Amino acid sequence: xxxxxxxxxxxxxxxxxxxxxxxxxxxxxxxxxxxxxxxxxxxxxxxxxxxxxxxxxxxxxxxxxxxxxxxxxxxxxxxxxxxxxxxxxxxxxxxxxxxxxxxxxxxxxxxxxxxxxxxxxxxxxxxxxxxxxxxxxx
Numbered sequence: 001x002x003x004x005x006x007x008x009x010x011x012x013x014x015x016x017x018x019x020x021x022x023x024x025x026x027x028x029x030x031x032x033x034x035x036x037x038x039x040x041x042x043x044x045x046x047x048x049x050x051x052x053x054x055x056x057x058x059x060x061x062x063x064x065x066x067x068x069x070x071x072x073x074x075x076x077x078x079x080x081x082x083x084x085x086x087x088x089x090x091x092x093x094x095x096x097x098x099x100x101x102x103x104x105x106x107x108x109x110x111x112x113x114x115x116x117x118x119x120x121x122x123x124x125x126x127x128x129x130x131x132x133x134x135x136x137x138x
Contacts, residue, residue, distance in 0.1 A: 022114055029107055036096075036103040043096040046089050054082060 018026065052059055053066065057078050060066045070076075073084050126134075 017118060018114065019117075022110075022117075025110055029103075029110055032106065033103050036099045039092075039096045040100055043089075043093045046092055050082075050085055050089055053085065057082075 015023065049066065049069075060070045060078065060081070069085075070081055073081055076084065
């Protein structure tokens with residue numbers, strides 16, 4: 001229980017170092033990251049129906065969800081439907097990967113900007129601090 005409070009205190013301290021604009025950016029980046037991870041999950045989860053259709057092609061006629069998907073493609077023959085489905089899944093996985101990469105890129109830029117701002121503020125603070133403070137603390 002004590003460890004949870006320490007983690008919370010570290011989190012609160014980290015948030016207190018951010019200015020209002022950075023907190024808003026952090027919230028937006030958190031939402032983008034959540035959306036990206038959800039799309040990653042969907043892209044991985046979409047492989048299961050594809051595999052089940054490949055293993056048992058009659059499931060298209062038996063399962064109403066698969067049948068609805070098959071009808072949305074215009075009732076093509078089974079082999080063509082499997083190819084269409086494979087292309088869609090590959091595009092979904094590639095899109096999810098690019099979105100994940102771009103999200104990571106945005107997060108890295110955000111962190112670098114925060115580090116630069118904090119470093120400049122610390123340098124400015126210690127540069128203009130009284131000489132006596134430096135003598136007493138070093």
